[in-house]
Amino acid sequence: MKIAQIAPLAESVPPKYYGGTERIVSYLTEELVSQGHDVTLFASGDSRTAAELVPITPAALRLTPGIVDPIPYHMMLLEAVRQRADEFDALHFHIDLLHLPMAQNFIGRTVTTLHGRLDLPDLPPFYRCFGDHCLVSISDHQRKPMPPVNWGGTIYHGLPADLLPPRHGDNESYLAFLGRISPEKRPDRAIRIAARAGKELRIAAKVDNVDRAYWETEIAPLIDRYPNIHFVGEINEQQKAEFLGNASALLFPIDWPEPFGLVMIEAMACGTPVIAFRCGSVPEVIEHGRSGFIVDTEDEAVAAIEQLSHLDRRRVRSAFDARFTAARMAADYTALYHGLPGARTDAAWLRRQRGEEAELQIVA
Structure with a gap:
């Protein structure tokens, strides 16, 4: 055609x-x-x-x-x-x-x-x-x-099947937040969840001008408060494979009707499970207990972090291969x-x- x-x-x-x-x-x-x-x-x-x-x-x-x-x-x-x-x-x-x-x-x-x-x-x-x-x-x-x-x-x-290679080894590394700093993406939730779980959180995100005030008044002070939270900034496609692949999980704590959520399948392609809040498309993308955990509260997200060892990263990748x-x-x-x-x-x-x-x- x-x-x-x-x-x-x-x-x-x-x-x-x-x-x-x-x-x-x-x-x-x-x-x-x-x-x-x-x-x-x-x-x-x-x-x-x-x-x-x-x-x-x-x-x-x-x-x-x-x-x-x-x-x-x-x-x-x-x-x-x-x-x-x-x-x-x-x-x-x-x-x-x-x-x-x-x-x-x-x-x-x-x-x-x-x-x-x-x-x-x-x-x-x-x-x-x-x-x-x-x-x-x-x-x-x-x-x-x-x-x-x-x-x-x-x-x-x-995504192209070979774009983000899976990493199948056990990974007790950092938690990841990837995307955009904005109120509906709820990076504040991600920070609190990681702090309560005692885990390192790396935030790779851009800050649009429209969200600059939110960053300066809400998020930057939270990052300064917790020593285990690190702001990486905006990353490119080449950096994404390492950033997601080396993470023990992606936090996707959204608070809006997400139409799809591309970062979820990017993490899945890397074999990295997703802990996502039950909003928008999340129940259509994440298979609870296979490619990640779907949660409704910060308490449930903290508990899900403790259950990550029960997920097989090969099964996370196979969920991507089957559908995305x-x-x-x-x-x-x-x-x-x-x-x-x-x-x-x-x-x-x-x-x-x-x-x-x-x-x-x-x-x-």
């Missing part, structure tokens, strides 16, 4: 540091290429891909000085997609909602994966207005606040692309316009 992947411009694909959506776009794009599809990636110019890259901006917006408003650049992105829309059998958007009015002209060939939280009050009327677009959720829980819409399916994220590889993710999306009404009805004339055979070729 000829497939367009349309990424946000805040980060490169893949991102240099933090950036869950762009990372998933990268994993999906590269896997589709490896499976023989003709893929075009619309993204920032510093992206790296085996697909054809259409650079919209020279570099990711977050790392470009002087960028104030991202909207004009995303309008440029949509115009670039519009101009080439007839080239593709399927167009896969990862930019939330900006494109839906423009995509009406080729709605039968579009898929939109919703990567963020959907419990915001302004979203239901919008999605009711555009109820015919094919939407993909990244967990079943993510769908709950939405009005009736055209769900194409729930497709869980996946990029190959499985790409296969799920490819099946969805082939099922799009426009991928069949428009295939013949699209391919005639491109001077190709009219029949849509299916690549396994």
Whole structure:
């Protein structure tokens, strides 16, 4: 198939540091290429891909000085997609909602994966207005606040199987917290849990400007209070394997309707169990007693730390292999692309316009 992947411009694909959506776009794009599809990636110019890259901006917006408003650049992105829309059998958007009015002209060939939280009050009327677009959720829980819409399916994220090698030895090392310093991620819980358990906690996280006050008033003082808490800062992909692989467990003490939680499957790929609070997608991702423990309170999290020796890190990795590889993710999306009404009805004339055979070729 000829497939367009349309990424946000805040980060490169893949991102240099933090950036869950762009990372998933990268994993999906590269896997589709490896499976023989003709893929075009619309993204920032510093992206790296085996697909054809259409650079919209020279570099990711977050790392470009002087960028104030991202909207004009995303309008440029949509115009670039519009101009080439007839080239593709399927167009896969990862930019939330900006494109839906423009995509009406080729709605039968579009898929939109919703990567963020959907419990915001302004979203239901919008999605009711555009109820015919094919939407993909990244967990079943993510769908709950939405009005009736055209769900194409729930497709869980996946990682390349060889991205994060598992470490199977017994590990009585530190606890890990990885991601972003923000109130909903609850690093304060992670700090208290580690302190009560008498364990070292290493925090590898970025601090966005919007969360700077929370960091300065709530989290930094807690880190200063406990000698066993160490702030590592933002880490890159190469550092992630060692950071997660050497940890005895990942703490995921969230307090919000997490749509998926990529860091959970990153830890699982390393063979590192996850201690996660029962919020959002957590019960869909973590198998209690196999890939980690699902808890409801800090007391339960402290108790779970004492039970880590009962978990086999090989079984943690096998839980990842069974459900969360990029190959499985790409296969799920490819099946969805082939099922799009426009991928069949428009295939013949699209391919005639491109001077190709009219029949849509299916690549396994």
